[in-house]
Amino acid sequence: MHVLVTGAAGMVGRKLVERLARDGSCAGRPISRLTLTDIVAPAKPSGFAGPVATRTEDFADAATAAELAGTRPDLIFHLAAIISGEAERDFDKGYRINLDGTRNLLEAIRQESAKNNSSHGAYVPRLVFSSSSGIFGAPYPAVIPDEFHATPLTSYGAQKAIGELLLADYSRRGLVDGVGIRFPSIVVRPGKPNASAGGFFSGIIREPLQGLEAMLPVGDDLVFTHASPRSAVGFLIHAAGLTREALGPRINLTMPGVFCSVGEQIAALRRVAGDKAVKLIRRAPDKAVTDIVSGWPTGFEAKRALALGFKAEQDFDEIIRVHIEDDLGGRLPN
C-alpha cells in the first residue's frame, strides 16, 4: 500500500510517519511506499524498508495536487494546514491553503479517477483529514454533543468546517473514501514554548519536567480536553482502518480526550514528577489569554468516536507518562 502524508514535517505529521515506518503497515495492510510532502523538507523516517519520497512543495497548488493524486496513494493522511493564528492574520493564505488546498486535493483525486481506462481503474483512496475542535464557536455547553453545530469564530475553524463538508460530499458521491478527525487540544507538545494562547497547557508540564520555570496565565479551575500526540497519531491510524459501513454518512468525528482542569493537570504533574516540578509553575494571571482560552470548547461527548473504537488516555497522568516515554527517552531529566 502506498501512503501519502501531507504536512509530514509538522509535529503530528512527524510522529505519524515514524509510527507508520515502525509498524510497516496500516489498517491491516503492509506499507510498500511512503510519500511525504510539506512546505519544509520532511525527514525520512528510519527503519522503513520501502521507498520514501520526500517532497518540499506547496501542496495547495492545483498542479501539485494533481501530481500527488497521479501517484495514486491508497491512503492519504491530509494534515497540511495553516494554523489558527496565522490563518487569522493572513486571510488569503489561510483560505488558499486550508480551503483551496483541501478542495484541490479532493478535485485532483476526482480527476485522477476520471482517467479510468484500461491501464488505470477508478481511483478512490481513503483520505483521513485532520480537522479541529476549532470548528465549534462559543457559546457551547460544557460538554459538546456529537450533533452540535459548527459555528466557528476563527477563519481556521471556518476553513476546517468547510473541508469537512467537502470531504463528506465527495465521500457521499463515492469520489473519495473520507474520514475527518476533530482533534482536541494535543499536549504535551515537545520542543520549545510557542506563542499560541494555549501553549501553557503543554508548557506547565514540559518545562517543569526539564527543570525550567513555566508561566500559568489562567486559573486552576479552567477545564479543557486533552490527548497526547501519541493519541493524535492513534486517531489518524484508527480512522484509516474504519469501514465505510461503520462510518455511515457522518464521516466527521469529534475525538475523545481527557477532560480535566488545570488544577488536575498540576496534580498529575505532582504525582508523576513531585513537588519539585510543581514549584516551577509560576502563576502569572493574564486576562487576555484567559479571555481567549475561555472562548474555546471545554469538553466533548465524542460518543460516536468512542463507539467506533477511538481511544485517548484515561487520565492526565498517562498523558504526562506518554510525553516522558515518547519525547524524553523514557525518563525524567535531572
Next chain:
Amino acid sequence: MHVLVTGAAGMVGRKLVERLARDGSCAGRPISRLTLTDIVAPAKPSGFAGPVATRTEDFADAATAAELAGTRPDLIFHLAAIISGEAERDFDKGYRINLDGTRNLLEAIRQESAKNNSSHGAYVPRLVFSSSSGIFGAPYPAVIPDEFHATPLTSYGAQKAIGELLLADYSRRGLVDGVGIRFPSIVVRPGKPNASAGGFFSGIIREPLQGLEAMLPVGDDLVFTHASPRSAVGFLIHAAGLTREALGPRINLTMPGVFCSVGEQIAALRRVAGDKAVKLIRRAPDKAVTDIVSGWPTGFEAKRALALGFKAEQDFDEIIRVHIEDDLGGRLPN
C-alpha cells in the same frame, strides 16, 4: 438605498422584487435604485419610481461579481443558486454556482472595499443569503433544534452549508454584514407542476383549486414544515432590517413554518375550498418519492428566528389563503 437581487427571475426573487417595488423601501430606508440579475432576463417590476437595471448574466463569474460589487449596492439579496436536483446531477455546475459564485461575490465585496480611498469609502453591505433546510441530513429529531449540526446529504446542501460558513466568517471579520436564511418548504408554489420529489406539497393544493386533479404519492401522516412564498419574501425583508447586535455571531438562522401532516394540509383545503377540491386529490402511493421525502427534515424549533421576529403563517389554511390572494387574484377560479 441601492438594492441588488441575484436570482431575481426565480419564483421567490420575482415576488421579492415586486414587494420591494411596491413598498419603495426596505429595512426602514427608501429604495432609490434596483439592480436585478439572473441567468434569464429578470422582469422589471411595475410601480417603482427609481431606476431599475436588469442584467442577464452568470453572476458566479468572478468578473461579473466584481462588476456587481463595483456598483456598491447597500443591500444585497443573494438568491441565485442551482437547485438541489440539478446540483446533484451536475457536480461541477453546482459547485461553480453555489459555492464559487457565493465566494466570488463575497470576495468581490472585500476587494471593492479594499479600494477604500478618497472617493470611495470602505464598502460593507448587508447581504441576505438564501440558504436551505437542505443543510441538514438524516437522521434528525422530529423537531430540529437551532444548535443541530449540518450534515447534508446532497451537494446542494453541502454548498449552502459552505456558503453559510463563508458568510459568517466574512461577517465576523467585518467584510460584509451577512444574514443567512434557511428556508423551509415553500408552498403553494404558483405555476405548473414540476418534477421535484416534493412538488406534490404544492400540487395537492394548487391543482384542485383550479379544478384539476393532483397526485398524492405519500401517506396522509407524513409531516413537514411549510411557509408561503409571501413568508419567504417576508423572511428576506425582515433579515435585511436586523441589527448586528441582535444577530450576534450566529448569523445563519433556521426559519419557522407551519408544521403539519399531509392530512392536515388536505383538511385545510377542505375548509377553504370544500369537498369538491379535496375529491380531486388522487392517492397514488409512490415508494420512491416516499423514500426521498421521508429523508427530509420534518420540523424546526426556530427559536432564535422567532425571538428575532421572523413570522410564518399560523396554520395551513392561511398558507392556502395567501396563495389565493397572491397568485389567484384573490378568489377561487369558477
